[in-house]
Amino acid sequence: MNAVIATSALAIAAAFVSMPIVRSRYGKPAMARAEAELARQGVRTSVLRENGMRFDASGHESAAPISIAAIMIALAGLNFAGADLARPLNWVLLTLVLLGNGVILYSNLTAVQSVRAAFAKKGDPMLARIDVPALLKEAEAGFPDWTWTLQNIRHVLVFGGAALGLVLTALI
Incomplete structure (x- = not known):
């Protein structure tokens, strides 16, 4: 049973590093599409960067999942x-x-709701007029279609692996 729990932890680790890898590869095109959408909406294209919104694997977008993966590998x-x-x-x-x-x-x-709320907290009238669904849809289009399948597989691996690990831990 320990080997199955360990294998589940490794699957969770792999799942956690999958999205930063994808974001690292396709985040720049997604950001470019988002900025083009902002320009289409008549919003300055730098507003996302000015407010810490990115689609690549910088900062916590990589640090958190890689840290979790390292902990799962140790486990x-x-x-x-x-x-x-x-x-x-x-x-x-x-x-x-x-x-x-x-x-x-x-x-x-x-x-959509989270981005709207974050923009509202900033109090910047430029952010308040952004069509957030259109912005996010355009950014998502910067990623390959298989990204969303990978994201779903990632959730299945993480939820399933954690649940399996907990059940087997209870049986040991």
């Missing part, structure tokens, strides 16, 4: 080794991954 190693510390760490870390991925999924599903 896999402990499980493969059969270390006593693995069981309590399985409970804590797999639960956190499960909950954290729920937040990520919620964020993905409510992106």
